[in-house]
Amino acid sequence: MPKAAGDAKLLIQSLSKAYAATPTNLKIIDLYVVFAVATAVVQVVYMGVVGSFPFNSFLSGVLSCIGTAVLAVCLRIQVNKDNKEFKDLAPERAFADFVLCNLVLHLVIMNFLG
Amino acid sequence: MARRLPPLGALLIFLAAVVAPLSYAVRPVSDAHRSAAAELFAASTDGSLGDLESTYEAVSTFKILGVQKDKKLAGKACKLATDTLSASSSPAKDLFHAGRIAAVLGCSVDAGVYDDVASRLKAVIKDTNSLLEFYYSVGGLLSLKEQGHSVVLSDADSTFHAIKALSQSDGRWRYDTNSAESSTFAAGIALEALAGVVSLSDAEVDPSMIGVVKNDIAKLFGSIKSYDDGTFYFDEKHVDASEYKGPITTSASVVRGVTSFANVVSGKLNVPGEKILGLAKFFLGIGLPGSGKDCFNQIESLSLLENNRVFVPLILSLPSNVLSLTSKDQLKVEVTTVFGSAAPPLRVNLVQVLGSDSKVVTTDSKELQFDLQNSLHYLDIAPLKIDVGKYSLFFEISLQDQEHETVYTTGGRNAETIVVTGLIKVDKAEIGIAENDAGTVESVEKLDLLKGTQVSLSANHLQKLRLSFQLATPLGRTFKPHQVFLKLKHESKVEHLFVVPGSARQFKIVLDFLGLVEKFYYLSGRYDLELAVGDAAMENSFILDLGHLELDLPEAPEKAPRPPAQAVDPFSKFGPKKEINHIFRVPEKRPPKEVSLAFTGVTLLPFIGFLIGLMRLGVNLKNFPSLPGPAAFASLFHAGIGAVLLLYVLFWVKLDLFTTLKYLGFLAVFLVFVGHRALSYLSSTSTKQKTA
Structure with a gap:
């Protein structure tokens, strides 16, 4: 058991060391994804505790968070310089796509919010 | 006897309902109009009569009808009028209504105020080309003149031309030079304005122009509409027009215009007397109006027709439409003006009597006697040999004085509907039980229906019940009432109603119980027999208990229809119904407010993170x-x-x-x-x- 714990500790340490090398702009995106998912989790917990009465409101709240997180992940894939696939794509173009998709997503979300 | 009262009451109500439509016939203005006017023009809680126009309508109607209103109300109206007159910003319309209120009530207004009002109205006349503005300002000036203030319209000829310029070739008017629509209501207004111009003018208005307007009036009367009972009225050609006001207001406007124009010009207008009479009948036919505006229009138009220079309509009316042969009622006819004043000496002839089926009863002309004391024309109906029933009477009125024929109009023929009632003789009443085959009568009892003899019969399902009787009018003819019913009422309150068919000689019903067992729900036992005979013209309509019938019917087979459930109390049908409970959606369960607010805070935590x-x-x-x-x-x-x-x-x-x-x-x-x-x-x- 202690050995396993030590392994896990080692694993996490190596992971965090490797992660430290990630460029700051990708870290910002990661942070944003974490923030969005955390907000979604809070809402799911609320539904679990209280009930799903305005169900459309709950759905739109959670989908807003998940949707924007997915979009952020897409942004991250496109911005990451290690992804050769998107080498020709300027990060500014990727960001513009992200903004546009978010605006469309939230128009739908607002319509659904009721 | 007490038990019979409800049906008797019902019969009476039925009788009243049958006679009531007849009493809608034209009658002169009466006290009923006075109380209706007092009700329609009731002052509001603050003691006023509404805006200027409705105040004028109220005070004017009260004055025409001679209704006394308390001084406070008149004071309030006067104050409203004087305030409007002295306010410098009042438009011509308000000045017009205020001036007329002051004229009707005789309010005291400073001469200086009137000078100012007169000059303002004259300025409006000079500038405008709208018919309504002309109407309001000329009418306003006229009301000042009525109150003794000297007003002279110096350029009367040009004003007359300006108003006349708006007329159309069919005798109707436009509201202003820009509007394409012409209106009958506007024609009335224009004629009134023209009459005002003529009476305000200092010099004589061009007679040729007056001739042209007279021609217009004749054309206007060409477009009058009518009902087939001799009633005439004006209405707009296109009822969808933007300014549509309805036949009462439109007719009133034309009557106002034509009578006032006839009063100020010399010579007679070329308007047929029957149309004037028809208009009077139209306004009287309204009966008691439903709104203040209608009331004013009705009463004012009638008062103008009561005394005008075209023709004064004389209305023929019957004080009572129901004549009883039993009490030897006389046929009474009144000929009066629309407000009920006495007519000049005249003769009334009854020229034709039509039965209910438009069959001519008599065409002999009979002159009615005149009762000077009550100013009634009367005639004994006995020599006419008319029986009970409903009749249309046609009268002709002829004025005795030839000179009056240019002043009064009586119309050609006047039709009135009457109901003649009488006692109906019931004869040869028989009731009995017959065997099914060939009708060998087993037991027949003579009945004296009017004395109320009771019979007790018994029968089985192979036998028949026979009831026959004869009805005769006072003149000995067979009488066919509206209602002849035989009612069989079982102990369990199941009722069966049969219409007793009438032939030329007698009323006879045969109830073959073999064919009726199913209808009777196989209910054996005691049935009460009731005979109801009723008619509006029958003075002795009755509902009689004939006795009872012991009926022996076969046992009900299995699939026989069940008798309907009888209400315990027949009136409970009209009682309050069970309260209706509405089912609403149950509101969703909601968390306490604090929990929701707390979670709102919690959703912010990731953001802070x-x-x-x-x-x-x-x-x-x-x-x-x-x-x-x-x-x-x-x-x-x-x-x-x-x-x-x-x-x-x-x-x-x-x-x-x-x-x-x-x-x-x-x-x-x-x-x-x-x-x-x-x-x-x-x-x-x-x-x-x-x-x-």
């Missing part, structure tokens, strides 16, 4: 462009995104999807433009850095 994380990463805004141009575009880009998000919030709060999309379209174009500039600048700087 996000901000802290950003700080830990050392995020900065160094990449934000520093040159003024790109910086402006970058800020506008962010502002644009903010604006779109704000629009979304508004969409959530109040806007609908279409409005949102409209604004979003504009914002998107702006955002694409600004965003493109901002991001391409960033992209170019970053590539520069790379290459450098």
Whole structure:
């Protein structure tokens, strides 16, 4: 058991060391994804505790968070310089796509919010 | 006897209902109109009679009808009028109504105020080309003149021409030079205004123009509408016109215009007397009006017709439409003016009597006697040999004095409907039980229906019940009432109603119980027999208990219809119904407010974490462009995104999807433009850095 714990500790340490090398702009995106998912989790917990009465409101709240997180992940894939696939794509173009998709997503979300 | 009262009461109500429509026949203005007017023009809680127009209508109607109203009301109306007259900003319409109120009530107004009002109204006349403005200002000046203030319209000829210029070739008028619509109501107003101009003028108005207007009036009366009972009325040609006012207001306007025009010009107007009489009948036929405006129009028009220079209509009416043969009622006829004043000496002839089926009863002309004391024309109906029933009587009125024929109009023939009632003789009443085959009568009892003898019969399902009787009018003819019913009522309150068919000689019903067992629900036992005979013209309508019948019917087979459930109390049918309980959706369960608010706070925690994380990463805004141009575009880009998000919030709060999309379209174009500039600048700087 202690050995396993030590392994896990080692694993996490190596992971965090490797992660430290990630460029700051990708870290910002990661942070944003974490923030969005955390907000979604809070809402799911609320539904679990209280009930799903305005169900459309709950759905739109959670989908807003998940949707924007997915979009952020897409942004991250496109911005990451290690992804050769998107080498020709300027990060500014990727960001513009992200903004546009978010605006469309939230128009739908607002319509659904009721 | 008490038990019989409800049916008797019902019969009486039926009788009243049958006779009531007849009493709607034309009658002169009476006290009923006075109380109706007092009710319609009741003062509101603050003691006023409403706005200027309705106040004028109220005081004018009261004056014509001679209804006394308390001084306070008159004082209030006077104050309203004088305030309006002395206010310098009142339009011509208000001055017109206020002037007329002052004229009707005799309010004391300063001569100086009137001078001012007169000059203002004259200025309006000079400038306007609208018919209503002419009408209001000329009418206003006229009301000043009525109160003894000297008013002279110096350019009467040109005003007359200006109003006449609005007339159409069919005798109707337009409201102003721009409107294409011509209206009958406007024609009435224009004629009244023209009459006002003539009476205000200091010199004589061009007689040829007056002749032209007289011609217009004749044409206007060509477009009058009528009912087939001799009633005439005016209405607009196109009822969908923008200023449509309805036949009462339109007819009143024309009557007002024509009578006032006839009063100020010399010579007679070429208007047929029967149309004037028809108009009077139209206004009287309204009966008691439903609104203050209708009441005013009715009463004022009738008062103008009562005394006018065209023709004074004389109305023939019957004080009572129901004549009884039993009490030897006389046929009484009144001929009066519309307000019930006595007519000049005249003769009334009864020229034709039609039965209910338009069959001519008599065409002998009979002159009615005149009773000077009650100013009634009367005739004994006995020599006419008319029986009970409903009749149309046709009268002809002829004035005794030839000179009166140019003053009064009586119309050619006047039709009136009457009901003659009498006692109906019931004869040869027989009731009995017959065997089914060939009708060998087993037991027949003679009945004296009017004395109320009771029979007791018994029968089985192979036998028949026979009832026969004869009804005769006082003149000995067979009488066929509206209702002849035989009612069989079982102990269990199941009732069966049979119409007793009548032939030329007698009424006879045969109830074959073999064919009726199913209808009787196989209910054996005692049935009460009741005979009801009723008619509006029958003075002795009756509902009689004939006795009872012991009926022996076979046992009910299994599938026989069950008798309907009888209400315990027949009146409970009309009692209060069971209260209706509405089922509503149960509201969803909601958490306490505190829990929801707490979770709202909790959703903010990740955001705070996000901000802290950003700080830990050392995020900065160094990449934000520093040159003024790109910086402006970058800020506008962010502002644009903010604006779109704000629009979304508004969409959530109040806007609908279409409005949102409209604004979003504009914002998107702006955002694409600004965003493109901002991001391409960033992209170019970053590539520069790379290459450098």
